[in-house]
Structure formats: C-alpha cells, structure tokens
Amino acid sequence: MVKVYEIKQRVLANNDSEADALRSELKQERKFLLNLMSSPGSGKTSVLMKTIALLKDDLKIGVMEADIDSAVDAQTIATTGAKVVQLHTGGMCHLDAGMTRQGLEALDTDGLDLAILENVGNLVCPAEFDTGAVKNAMILSVPEGDDKPLKYPLMFTICSVLLINKIDVLPYFDFDLDLCIGRVKELNPDITVIPVSAKTGEGIDEWAAWLKNEVTAWRDTSSSETIIAKNKEYDK
Template identity: 55%
Template sequence: MKIIELHESVTASNDRDADTLREEMRRKGTLLINLMSSPGSGKTTLLSRTIRDLSGNARGFAGNRAAEDGLKTAVLEADIDSDVDARQIDRLGAKAIQVHTDGMCHMDAGMTASGLDEMGYEGIDLAFLENVGNLICPAEFDTGAGRNVMILSVPEGDDKPLKYPLMFQSSDALVISKIDALPYFDFDMDACVRRVKALHPAIRIFPVSAKTGEGMEAWEEWLRSALCDWRSES
C-alpha cells in the first residue's frame, strides 16, 4: 500500500461537474439561477410573478407588447412534493420539469445537468432551479448555477443570517419576500440587512412582495442585468 496525499475537498468532483455545466450553459447563453430557501418562503408565488413579468405579458395586454421584449424562462423543480403547479408555469410561458434528488437534501451539479438535459434549454434565457427547501445543505454544493439567490420571508424572522451564515455567504442576491406582512411580524428590516451585509458585504438585497408587486421591479431588473453580464463575461 502506498500513501497518496490529496488535500482535496470532499466535494471536488462536484465542483468539477459544476464548472463543466457552467461552461456549457455560457456557450448556449442560458443563465441558471439557483434559488434556495426554507420551505414555505413564497418561492412559488415569487417565481410565478417573476416569470409573468419577465415574459412581457405582465399587464394582461397579451400581444400588445412585442414578444421579443420578453425573456424565455424555464423552471427545474427539485422538491419532490412540489408546490409549483407545472401547468401554471407552463401557462406562464415557461418550461418546467420535476427533478428527483433520490432522497437527498440538496441538488448537486450532476442532478442539475441531467434535469436540464432532459428538459432541453435551447433558446432559454433564464433557467430557475428551485432547490430543495433547506437552508443548510444546498449552500454547500455547487449546482453549476451562474448566480445563487436566497429567499428569506418576513415570517421566518430577521435572525436567520445568524443561524445559517453559509447560505448568506454563498448567495449573490437575497430576496426578502412577503414584505406586505411586515406590519404583522416583529421583523427588523434594518437589523436583518445589517446582519446579512456583515456576512457578505457585496450581496444585493431585494425586499419584495410578489402579492402587491412592491419591489419586484428592482429584483427583475437585477435578473435582466445578470443575464447581460453572464453573456458578456468570459
């Protein structure tokens, strides 16, 4: 027996798969957004509204706005007991596929790549991966996404950054959802923003209500510019 020194992270093979997927998606011009959150954070409502707005049919004047303005979107739903109605997503003009995690608590790059291949993402601008509802494991495994986004809802509390630091450190943007519920909860927005910024100074924070539409524009603008950046970065 010989000793082979490795000094390699346990997730090194996943990291390599993730880099391969990212390169392939960049070649095809599709930006994959990895959405991470607790169960019940309002991902579905946020995603439905976002897709509707980005597709260019937001105000019910279907056909009035040029189709070229809209972005083509797709959704990979990684939670087995999905609360995203695939037909609803389909109606909104987005492709959707259910991905099985084989009982695991997170998506890894291999599973993400198979899901995307099965669905096909030719011509898709933005693909959203709805990761498993969990604030711990998904942060540790690179899915191959171009951007990582975390959703924290007002009812969950402003202390989450203290409990799950890695999730906040590995996200490019944080959506604080359900801000229409702020009057009913002791959620200190300033304290939350301060805690998040202490963990990750460069993170972008978007307080939104998918129900009333408040704050949605800034979040959607960020998505559009992330897509532009993605296509011009090399």
C-alpha cells in the first residue's frame, strides 16, 4: 500500500523563490543585474564591448561570462577595463539562480551599479530558468533568420528588450526586419526592439540609453514590487 501526496507545484518553484530572493537583495543593495541571452555567435560579447565603452563613465559595470568551458569571452571583456569573471557551468546549458548568486559573489559586486550576466549561448534552456536578474535581454542576429520568434517563442516572451544585431549585413540576407519585429510583438507586445550593429556601432546609443535608464529607475524607485511582478508575469 502506498499513500499519495498531492503536490501540484512547479518543479522549478525552488529556483523561482531563490531568484526572487536574489532580486530583493539586489534591490536593497541598489544594484542592477541584467541577464543577456542569445544563440552562440550572435554577438553578445561584441555588443557588450561597445556598451561598456559607452557607459563606463556613468556606471560601474561588472560582467559575468558564463560558458560551458574556456575563458576567451572574459579575456575579451577584460580589455575594456570592466570587472569580469568567467563562470564555467560544467556542461550545463543554462545558469539558475543559485549559480548566478555564486557568480555575483565571485565577481564581488561591491561598488558596482550594474552586473551583466552573459548567459550560455542557447535560446531554449535559459528561458526556463529565472536567474534573479532585474531584466532579461536577448540578442537575435540577422544571419540567424527572422523565423526565430516562431521557433523559440518562450525566450522572446520573457525578455524586456530585444537587440537585432548585425544589421550592417541586412542587404546580404533574406531577413525581413519588419516581419521579424511583428512576430516578436505578437508574442510580447511590451518588448522594446532595438536594431543594432556591434560592428558599425549603429543603434548602440539607443540600447545604452535604455539600459542606463533601467539601471537608474531600479536604483531610485523605492518599491521593487511592480518590477518583480512584471518579471514574473510569464511564470504561471
């Protein structure tokens, strides 16, 4: 004979509460955490290089580079003078809130305004795991194709901002920018879409201004409830 216990809880409920706890601590410390996600090779590190260059006089920035292995991205970011740590996920395809917390401790956020987590290159798994970030951002690059919102809808649903990168090569690809933005807005009407090129610098100003505005708003508003609630909307 066995007894049956009705549980009916999300398997990831623990991660969700760890993520909420981390966000609350960040709010108290007035620090902003951005979770940046994309496919491998979409230009996360290149976009970050340009972003740090634009914002480093206004904000103290630290970067966590998460990869399955290697330290090449951390070495690249280090050349900007920003504080950086390389996190190895040991084969895992995403970071969860516990790993993000360890990363922040390794980075040592003392004195930082903005910590950026460059998540593992992957459009699937990182969308499932709340890292505790204040905002989620993603990059889609032109060579990946305008159909990605159809293939990876959850990722587009949980992000507050989408950068469409490598727009300098638009003439060479069958990438319909308006069609892509329409598909994204259909999934997530509130998302901000900014076409950029890390190569030419086009659009990076607008993205940096968006980010700076978010960091300032997070630091200066007294209640974190609305922002946290917004982040959790997808999480039913």
